[in-house]
Amino acid sequence: GESVGLHLPTLSVQEGDNSIINCAYSNSASDYFIWYKQESGKGPQFIIDIRSNMDKRQGQRVTVLLNKTVKHLSLQIAATQPGDSAVYFCAEAHTGFQKLVFGTGTRLLVSP
Amino acid sequence: EPEVTQTPSHQVTQMGQEVILRCVPISNHLYFYWYRQILGQKVEFLVSFYNNEISEKSEIFDDQFSVERPDGSNFTLKIRSTKLEDSAMYFCASSQGPDEKLFFGSGTQLSVL
Secondary structure: OOOEEOOOOEEEEEOOOOEEEEEEEOOOOOOEEEEEEEOOOOOOEEEEEEEOOOOEEEOOOEEEEEEOOOOEEEEEEOOOOHHHOEEEEEEEEOOOOOOOEEOOOEEEEEEO | OOOOEEEOOEEEEOOOOOEEEEEEOOOOOOEEEEEEEOOOOOEEEEEEEEOOEEEEEOOOOOOOEEEEOOOOOOEEEEEOOOOHHHOEEEEEEEEOOOOOOOEEOOOEEEEEO
16 A cells, blocks of 8 residues: 655754755555644645755755655755754655645754 | 735634635636645545536535635635534635645634624
8 A cells, every 4th residue: 555654753953054854655556755744733835845866955945855766855954053853744646636644743953 | 925815804603603614826827726634634625616607616605505606806706605614714726727736725714602
């Protein structure tokens, strides 16, 4: 069956550190992966996505890495800031997708 | 930046009552979705909607649920006879196309008593 899971439920870092949030997926048919950020009282906010024909994609202060061999996805946040504190979800989908399968979420806590 | 808006932000209802959750998707988007998140659990897909019909639904989306686009701007989720287990945060989302990123609203917290 499909499943997307996160290894660490809570990650605590100091301001300025780099953060790495991990995600494992089990559906090898998935070819589109997305990271969302959810702040308290808000809906999921798109951060970055990657398709299965890529291994790495960079955005502003964020990088997503995809390892299809071990079905692993990671989100790297450079120079983490207190405003980055939130719950981060990975999600997977198929091309032409109609539904996203979300992981359980990792809470990122950034201390000043 | 355009955003998906949802109303109300909180809805309290009695078990067995009907509720309608409302959403205004981003104006040039063509695909609309409902997801829900029970407290402490994953965000779960409910239904997708395109061209005035349901294109995909999950096993959660049973006969008690329905969706509608009553006019050119609103997208609604109706639960006919609410159950205690329907208590959750309901998120509306929209996208320009089937392979485009989803933009989510802030959600409606539904509490069934």
